[in-house]
Amino acid sequence: MPQTLKKTxxxxxxxxxxCEILDRYQHDPMKLIPILQxxxxxxxxxxxxxxxxxxxxxxxxPARVYGVATFYAHFALEPKGxxxxxxxxxxxxxxxxxxxxxxxxxxxxxxxxxKPTTPDMLFTVETVSCLGACGLAPVMxxxxxxxxxxxxxxxxAYIDEIIxxxxxx
Amino acid sequence: xxxAALNLxxxxxEYACDAERLKRRVIICxxxxxxxxxxxxxFDAFAAEMAAAGLNFIPELKPESGSGTYVSKSGCQxxxxxxxxxxxxxxxxxxxxxxxxxxxxxxxxxxVEGGIVDRLLYQDLVDGRHCxxxxxxxxxxxxxxxxxxxCGIINPEDIREYIAGGxxxxxxxxxxxxxxxxxxxxxxxxxxxxRGGGGFPxxxxxxxxxxxxxxxxxxxxxxxxxxxxxxxxxxxMEGNPHSVLEGIMIAARAIGAxxxxxxxxxxxxxxxxxxxxxxxxxxxxxxxxxxxxxTGHSLTxxxxxxxxxxxxxxxxxxxxxxxxxxxxxxxxxxxxAQSGFCGKPTVIxxxxxxxxxxxxxxxxxxxxxxxxxxxxxxxxxxxxxxxVANTGLIEVPFGTTLREIxxxxxxxxxxxxxxxxGGGFKAVQIGGPSGGCLTEENLDLPLDFDSLKSVGAMVGSxxxxxxxxxxxxxxxxxxxxxxxxxxxxxxxxxxxEGTKQMLSLLDDIIEGRGTxxxxxxxxxxxxxxxxxSLCGLGKTAPNPILSTMRQFRAxxxxxxxxxxxxxxxxxxxxxPEIIAEKCKGCTACARKCPVGAITGAVKEPHKIDPDKCIxxxxxxxxxxxxxxxGV
Numbered sequence: 009m010p011q012t013l014k015k016t017x018x019x020x021x022x023x024x025x026x027c028e029i030l031d032r033y034q035h036d037p038m039k040l041i042p043i044l045q046x047x048x049x050x051x052x053x054x055x056x057x058x059x060x061x062x063x064x065x066x067x068x069x070p071a072r073v074y075g076v077a078t079f080y081a082h083f084a085l086e087p088k089g090x091x092x093x094x095x096x097x098x099x100x101x102x103x104x105x106x107x108x109x110x111x112x113x114x115x116x117x118x119x120x121x122x123k124p125t126t127p128d129m130l131f132t133v134e135t136v137s138c139l140g141a142c143g144l145a146p147v148m149x150x151x152x153x154x155x156x157x158x159x160x161x162x163x164x165a166y167i168d169e170i171i172x173x174x175x176x177x
Numbered sequence: 178x179x180x181a182a183l184n185l186x187x188x189x190x191e192y193a194c195d196a197e198r199l200k201r202r203v204i205i206c207x208x209x210x211x212x213x214x215x216x217x218x219x220f221d222a223f224a225a226e227m228a229a230a231g232l233n234f235i236p237e238l239k240p241e242s243g244s245g246t247y248v249s250k251s252g253c254q255x256x257x258x259x260x261x262x263x264x265x266x267x268x269x270x271x272x273x274x275x276x277x278x279x280x281x282x283x284x285x286x287x288x289v290e291g292g293i294v295d296r297l298l299y300q301d302l303v304d305g306r307h308c309x310x311x312x313x314x315x316x317x318x319x320x321x322x323x324x325x326x327x328c329g330i331i332n333p334e335d336i337r338e339y340i341a342g343g344x345x346x347x348x349x350x351x352x353x354x355x356x357x358x359x360x361x362x363x364x365x366x367x368x369x370x371x372r373g374g375g376g377f378p379x380x381x382x383x384x385x386x387x388x389x390x391x392x393x394x395x396x397x398x399x400x401x402x403x404x405x406x407x408x409x410x411x412x413x414m415e416g417n418p419h420s421v422l423e424g425i426m427i428a429a430r431a432i433g434a435x436x437x438x439x440x441x442x443x444x445x446x447x448x449x450x451x452x453x454x455x456x457x458x459x460x461x462x463x464x465x466x467x468x469x470x471x472t473g474h475s476l477t478x479x480x481x482x483x484x485x486x487x488x489x490x491x492x493x494x495x496x497x498x499x500x501x502x503x504x505x506x507x508x509x510x511x512x513x514a515q516s517g518f519c520g521k522p523t524v525i526x527x528x529x530x531x532x533x534x535x536x537x538x539x540x541x542x543x544x545x546x547x548x549x550x551x552x553x554x555x556x557x558x559x560x561x562x563x564x565v566a567n568t569g570l571i572e573v574p575f576g577t578t579l580r581e582i583x584x585x586x587x588x589x590x591x592x593x594x595x596x597x598x599g600g601g602f603k604a605v606q607i608g609g610p611s612g613g614c615l616t617e618e619n620l621d622l623p624l625d626f627d628s629l630k631s632v633g634a635m636v637g638s639x640x641x642x643x644x645x646x647x648x649x650x651x652x653x654x655x656x657x658x659x660x661x662x663x664x665x666x667x668x669x670x671x672x673x674e675g676t677k678q679m680l681s682l683l684d685d686i687i688e689g690r691g692t693x694x695x696x697x698x699x700x701x702x703x704x705x706x707x708x709x710s711l712c713g714l715g716k717t718a719p720n721p722i723l724s725t726m727r728q729f730r731a732x733x734x735x736x737x738x739x740x741x742x743x744x745x746x747x748x749x750x751x752x753p754e755i756i757a758e759k760c761k762g763c764t765a766c767a768r769k770c771p772v773g774a775i776t777g778a779v780k781e782p783h784k785i786d787p788d789k790c791i792x793x794x795x796x797x798x799x800x801x802x803x804x805x806x807g808v
Binding site: 075 | 213214258403405444482483484498500502564606640642656657660663
């Protein structure tokens, strides 16, 4: 019983933040995208029950909100790892061999296109179509830090460094 | 005479007065490229070293700053390859690839003693001479930086500096001395065409919107630069956000709008931050807001972040996205000029287009027309990337040839390791996923909207990706098709299904399953998608395929008929072979081969059994004598 109670209070607290965000945007259905962006900033992803809650409070159908959440590349319906590694596969990065870097990263972490996040929730590896740092191709971004002129070796070294650092903690 | 007019002049005078007290100015490029190479650490190093040398370090220019060295961060200076870049004024010295450990020497030699640190100067690729600064580096001297002129010089977060350079004067003139009609006419006379891809005359777009009835109209600045390989809008928003705002103000005046939106791609956090700050600063000075320049007109400006959808670069999809819907395009007409955001007449212009507006108003339509070609006046920024020695952001007048851009500004074609190669040029991909390829025979074509269209390419947003002979064009076509297939919004059947089919046909070719029918089918599907799609994304999605198929037909045929990739990039089509004369029989490859396909006696030439070989390429990597070919 106490376990359930704990969960319920957790839930309530969860929706408190959502309510705050909804208030900030005056419950305006036109502001759905900024609302979802703010919610994702808060939770790092869009939990399903939160999507349903947003739909109801904006007077939209859950399908409409779900449709928007799945349409845009920035919204994630699954939780992501602590370190989000985004490898640029824009044209410039592609011709400068970004794919071998991606392969090396995935191999090091045991990930694939279908399985982007490690089971320990430490890393998510994804590709983006262009980060606009083409002069430094190929480019890799760890959370918000941009690293240019990547090679498979350099990329794996960064991962090893993070893992070593995490293990120390 | 309004108070606001006095203010602009006063700000200019005050700024000039503050700037006059400065001994020197150090400009550190803080564009995304240089920052990722450590420009911010260089900035910190200047603070520390200058304090140690007893120099007055001024990070922000204020009336109380006094005399000393103003160290400011600028937007992208374009020469990303050589970053972090540090410029020292008034001497005009440009130091490249500056690391924090170089800063003590710069402070001592240049700031204290007034000399030059030769080893940090740019060295010309051809004759090896040291270039002093932008005035003698070919990358810069051969450009005509107009829209980008102040980018990389001014401090983008200091509205005073923008004003001191004549900023917001054009907006003031548009509001106080001109009628909406005369503003539209001025832009129409300049012949400015939209820089976002379509090339529609900007002035005409404004005029159509101006004539629409109704009190409520909107201006939208399209900063959803989604083309992979293009970053000029990002650089302008980061490097000179006020020029975009001024363009928006003039557009709002021309059509009679009192509300504007800047829609910025979420992948550009720095651009979002800079534009937001610019809007706030303009509001607090009273440039934006109520009663602009005392004319009774008002303009509110909002900044909105995109959520990651390439199709939102299309104007009707962008509007849908702003209204909180999925970014799906709508049939036109009605055009946004008639019924756009919230059903009201709306002008949507690209960032670069809007940043050109204040320049046109300042220099006059006639002077602007003198730049570029008859049908495409002005200059265009291109993101020059790929296999070229100098990558970065460039700006040239329309009508410049590709040869000039690749060989002179770009410094020539490089191999995969970045070394210059004599004759390695294969093609340039222009215009991103909607564009096409230009080959050696197009090198002397003067680039403009119409000439590019005539050879099956387009200016697009201006991504220029240079490719060397090691690049497989079928794979490049596949790369773009993968992109458009991902980004197709799914509304039109032909685009949704067609891109998928084209992608799998290309996969067939790359993986050796292609037959005579594949090429024919690919061509037919491509033409059908072109005809049957609603928006620009689908209509232009087959361009990379059609253009490569036309120009590199032999390469496609080699893949299909001979099961061979001439560039040696398609793994499934490779047959590794050992050149007997080069093989020393060291057995290294045979030991590394995971499937035991390599046999041969010690000190005798080895052989690869093609039936066993899985084409992994490990033999080539292992061989010290370059005896393995074809992987």
